[in-house]
Amino acid sequence: MRTNERGGHPHDDSPDTAAAFTRLARLAEGPERTALREELVNAWLPMADRLAGRYRDRGEALEDLRQVAALGLVKAVGRYDPDRGGAFESFAVPTIDGEIKRHFRDHTWTVHVPRRVQDLRNRVRAARRELVQSVGGREPGAAEIARQAGMTEEEAAAGLEALGSYRALSLDADVQGGDAQGGNGGYTLADAMGGPDPALDVVVDREAVRPRLDRLPDRERRILYLRFFRDMTQRGIAEDLGISQVHVSRLIDRCCSRLRDEILHDAAATGCGARPPERRRAGRAARGRACSPARR
16 A cells, blocks of 8 residues: 555555646646546546445445545545645545435435434434444334434434435335235235225215204104115115105105205305315215115
C-alpha cells in the first residue's frame, strides 16, 4: 500500500494526484480541463467502488451502488479545492458516502418515511444488531435499544416501526400462521383484504325509509317486515294474516309507492340528502324491484 498525496489513510486505491488537482484548479473550462477531470475520476474510481462495497447486501444491486458512488466521485472531483488544504480522499469519502445514503433514503424505500425517522431507523438497526450479540440471542426491547443508541424510548419505537417500512410486502405474499385452506396453503395478504360492501349503496335509502315505516299502520308495517326482512312469500304472509294473497300484493304495492313518493317529494323540496340523478334513478329502480309482487 502507499500513502495518498496529503498523508491520509493509506489505501491501494489512493493515487498521488495532488499535482493534477492543482493543475485542474488553474485551468479554465474547456477540452483540456474536461479531459483532466475525467482522468482524475478514473484514477479514483477504485476507491468509489470500495466505498460502494460497504453497502452490499442491503437490498440494492452492487452495480447500482457503484454507479451512485461514481456519481458522488464526479461531484467530489468537481467541488474539491486543493487551496483549502486537506487530502482529496478526506473530502471525497463523505461526499460519496452521502450520495449512497441519499440514494437509499430517496429511492429504495417503498413506503414514504420522513427523513428523521429514516435516521432513527438506521441508529436503531445498528443498536439492535449490537444488542442481539450481548443479550443471549433474544429480541431486545425498545428501552434497551434506546439506551444503546442514546435516544428516547419514543424515538426507539419510531425507529423499530420504520424497520418494517423499508420494503412493502406483495399482496401475493403468504400470511404466516394463517391459512384460508385449512392448512393446505394459499392464504395471502390479498385474501385478508376487505372488499366493497354492497349494503353501503342502500344506506341512504334505509335511513330515509326508517321514520316513514314507523308511521305506517301496524298491519302494513308487519306485511313489509315479513316480506322484506323475513323473506316470506306473499302466499305465506296471506296465510299468516288470514287475508287473500291478492290483498297482500295490493298492500305491498301501495305501501312501497307511498314511501317512494314521500321520499322523492321531500328530497326535491329540501335538496337535503338528495343523491345525483343517476343514483336516484338506480335507487328507484332497486326499490321498485324490491316492492314488486314477483314472488307469490
